[in-house]
Amino acid sequence: AxxxxxxxxxxxxxxxxxxxxxxxxxxxxxxxxRLPQVCARTEQETVDAAARLAAPDGGVVVKAQGPGLVHKSDRGAVLLDLHGEQEVRAAYRDLTARLGAALTGVLVQPMAAxxxxxxxxxxxxxxxxxxxxxxxxxxxxxxxxxxxxxxxxxxxxxxxxxxxxxxxxxxxxxxxxxxxxxxxxxxxxxxxxxxxxxxxxxxxxxxxxxxxxxxxxxxxxxxxxxxx
Ligand code: ADP
Ligand code: MG
Missing domain, CATH: 3.30.470.20 (ATP-grasp fold, B domain)
Known part of the structure; x- marks a missing residue:
């Protein structure tokens, strides 16, 4: 520490x-x-992490990461309860399109109960x-x-x-x-x-x-x- x-x-x-x-x-x-989580830097890493972290029938969460992103949900940077590869890909693309250079990667977590x-x-x-x-x-x-x-x-x-x-x-x-x-x-x-x-x-x-x-x-x- x-x-x-x-x-x-x-x-x-x-x-x-x-x-x-x-x-x-x-x-x-x-x-x-804490929840298990993976920091991903590319769309494919995000998809792979989501497949690993999702519980059977469970969703995942993708959150934008970047030095200026302290209150993530204010920026629409927390995308909840995503199911399946297509939704995860779409979430990654949405974040990169909207946040551009402010985004240094994404954090992938399972959806918590x-x-x-x-x-x-x-x-x-x-x-x-x-x-x-x-x-x-x-x-x-x-x-x-x-x-x-x-x-x-x-x-x-x-x-x-x-x-x-x-x-x-x-x-x-x-x-x-x-x-x-x-x-x-x-x-x-x-x-x-x-x-x-x-x-x-x-x-x-x-x-x-x-x-x-x-x-x-x-x-x-x-x-x-x-x-x-
Ligand atoms: P920020 O505080 O930066 O806006 P959070 O990571 O706290 O971002 O997410 C905002 C809200 O989204 C949380 O208060 C919670 O309600 C929901 N949330 C975030 N991550 C998860 C998760 N893994 N499982 C379930 N709900 C989540
Ligand atoms: Mg928070």
């Missing part, structure tokens, strides 16, 4: 953002559960230092701003409090007859993010959004990391 945050400092990346590959390596250092979309992350606050943030995720996350935060490193009490602090928290505990989500998995994720923040003061922010929480587990679907 230390080598990863030190390596990019010399190469003046786009505002300090790690690319998908670096982000994935950093998260793997902390065994943070439905669940509650959450945000979990770390931000470096000017006054307080590293904070762990938790709350409602998905594309409406910023709009609804239903987030809570605690100072890193988190204690067990902080984690318990953080899990129930956002207004959306009841969704995790069996809302309206639905099954409860894997809250233990979320607690573990918060502990891992806290450890990462504590180890790496170079992190300006590390945001997982969405983390999809289901009864049988949690998985990070999208993440972005920026260094100071």
């Amino acid at each position: 230390r080598a990863l945050v030190e390596a990019p400092l010399g190469k003046a990346p786009g505002g300090g953002w790690l690319d998908a590959r670096e982000t994935e390596q950093l998260f793997d250092c902390y065994a943070i559960p 439905r669940g509650t979309e959450l945000l979990a992350g770390v931000i470096q606050d000017e006054v307080f230092g590293a904070l762990v943030v938790f709350g409602l995720g998905g594309t409406t996350s910023e709009l609804l701003a239903d987030h809570a935060a605690r100072l890193a490193p988190l204690t067990d009490t902080d984690i318990r409090e953080l899990l129930v602090a956002p207004r959306c928290a009841p969704l995790l505990f069996g809302y309206r007859g639905g099954p409860p989500a894997d809250v233990g998995g979320l607690a573990d994720l918060l502990a891992r993010l806290s450890r990462m923040a504590d180890d790496l003061p170079e992190l300006a922010e590390a945001e997982c959004n969405p983390v999809i929480a289901r009864p049988d587990g949690i998985t990070v679907v999208d993440a972005r990391v920026r260094l100071l």
Whole structure:
């Protein structure tokens, strides 16, 4: 993890953002559960990756990658639930046609099963230092701003409090007859993010959004990391 945050400092990346590959390596250092994914650079690589990653009868997702593409869905750069080679080829062509030089490659993932979309992350606050943030995720996350935060490193009490602090928290505990989500998995994720923040003061922010929480587990679907 230390080598990863030190390596990019010399190469003046786009505002300090790690690319998908670096982000994935950093998260793997902390065994943070994430979707399998492949960074593809050509149409054929994209098709091959999709064939490998799709579950039987399952779709795939193709997302544009590029230094300026931080909020991908704003640019129509996240194409969901693609089935079969033709749809994957069409998605790749659509992204290259619309984004042109802004596109350096695409990220291919399997379509994740439905669940509650959450945000979990770390931000470096000017006054307080590293904070762990938790709350409602998905594309409406910023709009609804239903987030809570605690100072890193988190204690067990902080984690318990953080899990129930956002207004959306009841969704995790069996809302309206639905099954409860894997809250233990979320607690573990918060502990891992806290450890990462504590180890790496170079992190300006590390945001997982969405983390999809289901009864049988949690998985990070999208993440972005920026260094100071
Ligand atoms: P960005 O945050 O850059 O706009 P995301 O990768 O978070 O892009 O994708 C936006 C939304 O698309 C997510 O909030 C989620 O609802 C959906 N999504 C993205 N990837 C997947 C996936 N692999 N499986 C299911 N839904 C996905
Ligand atoms: Mg996202």
